[in-house]
Amino acid sequence: MAVKNKKLNLKDKYQYLTRDMSWEPTYQKKEDIYPDERFEGIKITDWSQWEDPFRLTMDAYWKYQAEKEKKLYAIFDAFAQNNGHQNISDARYVNALKLFLSGVSPLEHAAYQGYAKVGRQFSGAGARVACQMQAIDELRHSQTQQHAMSHYNKHFNGLHDAAHMHDRVWFLSVPKSFFDDARSAGPFEFLTAISFSFEYVLTNLLFVPFMSGAAYNGDMATVTFGFSAQSDEARHMTLGLEVIKFILEQHEDNVPIVQQWIDKWFWRGFRLLSLVGMMMDYMLPNKVMSWAEAWEVYYEQNGGALFKDLERYGIRPPKYQDIANDAKNHVSHQAWATFYQYGHATNFHTWMPEKEELDWLSEKYPDTFDKYYRPRFEHWAKEHAEGRRFYNNTLPQLCQVCQIPTIFTEKDDPSMLSHRQIEHEGERYHFCSDGCCDIFKNEPEKYVQAWLPVHQIYQGNCEGGDVETVVSKYYHINIGEDNFDYVGSPDQKRWLAIKGKSSEEKTESAKQDAA
Amino acid sequence: MSIEIKTNSVEPIRHTYGHIARRFGDKPATRYQEASYDIEAKTNFHYRPQWDSEHTLNDPTRTAIRMEDWYAVTDPRQFYYGAYVGNRAKMQEAAETSFGFCEKRNLLTRLPQETQKQLLRLLVPLRHVELGANMNNSKIAGDATATTVSQMHIYTGMDRLGIGQYLSRIALMIDGSTGAGLDESKGYWMDDELWQPMRKLVEDSLVIDDWFELTLVQNILMDGLMYPLVYDKIDTWFESQGAEDVSMLTEFMRDWYKESLRWTNAMLKVVAGESDDNRELLQKWIDHWEPQAYNALKPLAQASAGIDALDEARAELATRLKKCGLQSQGVSA
Numbered sequence: 001m002a003v004k005n006k007k008l009n010l011k012d013k014y015q016y017l018t019r020d021m022s023w024e025p026t027y028q029k030k031e032d033i034y035p036d037e038r039f040e041g042i043k044i045t046d047w048s049q050w051e052d053p054f055r056l057t058m059d060a061y062w063k064y065q066a067e068k069e070k071k072l073y074a075i076f077d078a079f080a081q082n083n084g085h086q087n088i089s090d091a092r093y094v095n096a097l098k099l100f101l102s103g104v105s106p107l108e109h110a111a112y113q114g115y116a117k118v119g120r121q122f123s124g125a126g127a128r129v130a131c132q133m134q135a136i137d138e139l140r141h142s143q144t145q146q147h148a149m150s151h152y153n154k155h156f157n158g159l160h161d162a163a164h165m166h167d168r169v170w171f172l173s174v175p176k177s178f179f180d181d182a183r184s185a186g187p188f189e190f191l192t193a194i195s196f197s198f199e200y201v202l203t204n205l206l207f208v209p210f211m212s213g214a215a216y217n218g219d220m221a222t223v224t225f226g227f228s229a230q231s232d233e234a235r236h237m238t239l240g241l242e243v244i245k246f247i248l249e250q251h252e253d254n255v256p257i258v259q260q261w262i263d264k265w266f267w268r269g270f271r272l273l274s275l276v277g278m279m280m281d282y283m284l285p286n287k288v289m290s291w292a293e294a295w296e297v298y299y300e301q302n303g304g305a306l307f308k309d310l311e312r313y314g315i316r317p318p319k320y321q322d323i324a325n326d327a328k329n330h331v332s333h334q335a336w337a338t339f340y341q342y343g344h345a346t347n348f349h350t351w352m353p354e355k356e357e358l359d360w361l362s363e364k365y366p367d368t369f370d371k372y373y374r375p376r377f378e379h380w381a382k383e384h385a386e387g388r389r390f391y392n393n394t395l396p397q398l399c400q401v402c403q404i405p406t407i408f409t410e411k412d413d414p415s416m417l418s419h420r421q422i423e424h425e426g427e428r429y430h431f432c433s434d435g436c437c438d439i440f441k442n443e444p445e446k447y448v449q450a451w452l453p454v455h456q457i458y459q460g461n462c463e464g465g466d467v468e469t470v471v472s473k474y475y476h477i478n479i480g481e482d483n484f485d486y487v488g489s490p491d492q493k494r495w496l497a498i499k500g501k502s503s504e505e506k507t508e509s510a511k512q513d514a515a
Numbered sequence: 516m517s518i519e520i521k522t523n524s525v526e527p528i529r530h531t532y533g534h535i536a537r538r539f540g541d542k543p544a545t546r547y548q549e550a551s552y553d554i555e556a557k558t559n560f561h562y563r564p565q566w567d568s569e570h571t572l573n574d575p576t577r578t579a580i581r582m583e584d585w586y587a588v589t590d591p592r593q594f595y596y597g598a599y600v601g602n603r604a605k606m607q608e609a610a611e612t613s614f615g616f617c618e619k620r621n622l623l624t625r626l627p628q629e630t631q632k633q634l635l636r637l638l639v640p641l642r643h644v645e646l647g648a649n650m651n652n653s654k655i656a657g658d659a660t661a662t663t664v665s666q667m668h669i670y671t672g673m674d675r676l677g678i679g680q681y682l683s684r685i686a687l688m689i690d691g692s693t694g695a696g697l698d699e700s701k702g703y704w705m706d707d708e709l710w711q712p713m714r715k716l717v718e719d720s721l722v723i724d725d726w727f728e729l730t731l732v733q734n735i736l737m738d739g740l741m742y743p744l745v746y747d748k749i750d751t752w753f754e755s756q757g758a759e760d761v762s763m764l765t766e767f768m769r770d771w772y773k774e775s776l777r778w779t780n781a782m783l784k785v786v787a788g789e790s791d792d793n794r795e796l797l798q799k800w801i802d803h804w805e806p807q808a809y810n811a812l813k814p815l816a817q818a819s820a821g822i823d824a825l826d827e828a829r830a831e832l833a834t835r836l837k838k839c840g841l842q843s844q845g846v847s848a
Binding site: 004005006007008012013016017018020021022023025026027028032033035036039057058059061062063065066067069070072073081082083086105106109110112113114116117118119120121125128129132133135136139140142143144146147150153154155156157159160161162163164166167168173176177180181183184185186187446447449450451456476494498 | 522523525527528529530531532533534544546549550551553554555556557558559560561562563564565566572573595596597600601603604606607608610611642643645646649650653654656657658662665666669670672673674676677679680681683684687690691692693694695697698701704705714715718719721722
């Protein structure tokens with residue numbers, strides 16, 4: 001044995017326990033073992049420069065994670081045994097969980113699959129190992145979320161078929177296409193999209209609002225999951241930052257490629273977050289903070305500092321950031337107005353905010369809410385009170401990229417819908433914004449493939465041509481149970497019964513709606 | 516006598532999720548069921564993968580094996596994430612005690628130089644085989660459809676990383692945590708004649724595209740010969756060389772392999788039993804790969820426990836395969 005006297009330091013020891021197990025192949029060509037590492041044009045000159053974002057050997061991983069799981073499941077058991085669902089702030093809160101289970105949990109599973117894939121694709125073993133650990137963490141999250149919501153599913157509607165709905169329901173194609181987009185990209189783009197843009201830049205605007213919402217609304221099962229997942233998320237964020245710095249440091253030619261990905265994934269993430277904004281402002285009976293406040297703190301301030309830090313690599317803040325910053329005062333209201341109109345085709349209930357809630361919104365959005373949204377909402381509330389709950393029976397125009405109905409408005413004119421269109425190989429495509437239109441123009445061959453729910457209904461691919469058949473047969477939304485207004489819903493009736501109140505007066509108007 | 520705490524019982528409106536109820540009826544489901552069945556996306560994928568435009572995401576035709584329902588392959592251990600890490604945490608606790616014991620009493624450094632060298636040459640290089648197994652199982656987890664199938668592979672992939680780390684620690688114990696033992700051992704893996712057939716086999720496995728072929732090659736054929744040979748037969752041989760203490764450090768691997776037989780056997784049985792086409796394809800793959808796995812391990816066996824030991828392992832594998840209606844060359848050996 002060659003003489004070496006110095007004991008390994010922690011960093012070197014971890015490298016011996018991970019990347020040193022890898023070797024330079026000689027019987028097979030490296031390009032054949034790692035065939036997906038080059039097609040995106042990213043140049044990696046030296047994988048040994050990869051800094052392990054965390055040092056966790058498997059024995060330690062098993063030990064820590066098992067301790068966390070033990071505590072988590074003890075809470076789940078106690079929650080179910082004591083019917084913890086009766087202690088939440090209000091049953092309207094559960095609608096945030098319905099959105100989460102059908103919109104977000106399936107993404108955790110997709111993340112598991114995506115990280116397992118990139119955990120094999122890179123020739124750098126350090127990066128592979130970090131990705132594999134995230135893969136199994138994401139599997140954890142997808143499974144513990146099923147278990148956290150399991151008890152709610154026994155007592156509320158709309159949580160009963162989340163994965164089936166995720167593959168089909170019109171608004172769920174927004175998160176689904178987001179993750180399909182990342183998973184169908186190459187390994188470097190996947191990490192830029194999910195590890196960096198999603199986990200590092202935007203996680204405080206996605207994961208955290210749901211978990212804080214749970215904390216503020218007495219949902220012990222979900223908030224305990226959130227705390228339990230926190231240290232996993234911290235690891236995922238450090239991976240996200242390491243990935244981006246590593247790619248940028250490897251070769252200057254990588255900079256423009258990464259910049260384009262950052263632009264794209266910032267915009268896609270921002271659009272996806274409209275759903276979270278609406279959840280925060282409208283679906284939480286006890287509000288955590290407004291969407292605009294969250295955006296200011298977590299994107300404008302934290303994101304601003306991050307992009308300042310990345311300047312030295314030649315990276316600028318994402319394109320159209322100014323439009324996103326301006327939109328913080330609008331998107332949640334525009335999204336809720338849309339879901340309210342299409343509440344017959346959702347697996348969660350919608351409603352008009354009560355007076356104090358409207359006042360809260362007026363206070364939080366002094367420049368926009370009273371001017372553009374409150375009058376419409378008061379009108380709808382009045383209509384509802386008079387037995388004319390408004391539902392929109394036409395199908396909306398979807399954006400070809402983000403797949404949200406084209407409901408957003410122009411930056412300088414909130415009374416003008418933002419709409420872009422282009423012709424590509426003889427077909428016309430529609431977009432909600434320049435941001436989405438640019439994404440299409442950069443990769444038209446990808447986005448022409450999009451499975452647009454409205455188009456699919458019209459093409460007869462959803463088990464029926466009329467909305468009711470599609471909703472019940474294809475989506476598995478139970479009509480009269482999962483959908484329509486919260487007022488008069490079975491969820492509301494059960495909740496009032498739990499709280500020992502009568503539901504008579506409110507159900508009257510709802511009966512008329514359903515008719 | 517028993518005491519009875521009064522609780523406010525509330526009638527549920529359903530007992531489990533719809534997708535679980537469609538399979539098992541609307542009754543209280545197990546945690547394994549709710550964590551494993553039908554939570555994976557199945558249809559309406561938006562974009563073809565740029566790394567494989569022939570297939571969609573989650574495409575069941577990414578293997579040539581055909582199953583009416585991949586969820587028919589289940590885990591007899593009922594491992595979902597929580598159950599998995601809970602089990603491994605207990606196993607690692609036992610392993611930690613053994614490593615601590617050996618370290619404290621200098622059990623490895625007290626061995627003769629020659630025996631230490633044999634450990635670095637014949638045992639520790641298997642850490643590289645483990646890393647190959649880690650990569651292969653991560654690929655399978657990324658390509659397979661149905662969480663009941665894919666999760667068994669990501670757990671195995673992480674296990675293999677862990678086993679590679681335990682093997683590495685044996686060298687670190689020998690070299691006093693300088694890394695010199697690991698460098699020496701890696702030299703054998705790269706250049707020693709004894710390891711070249713095995714290294715070639717591992718590299719060949721890294722370019723297998725069909726994920727079910729890969730799980731057969733990695734988790735059934737290669738492991739089916741390697742684990743009994745190394746951790747049973749060569750372990751006994753090391754004992755005869757005066758290195759019986761090493762057994763303590765490979766106990767994890769023996770326990771692990773015994774447990775892994777449960778899911779690999781169950782998986783093979785269901786897949787082979789599905790159709791004649793599947794069985795014929797499996798047979799074709801076995802005919803191609805089993806002799807290669809055997810030949811790859813030959814030099815290692817010759818340098819240690821002997822060819823008879825490898826032939827015994829081969830016969831064990833043949834018996835396992837036979838239970839699924841499959842043949843290998845083991846019996847004649």
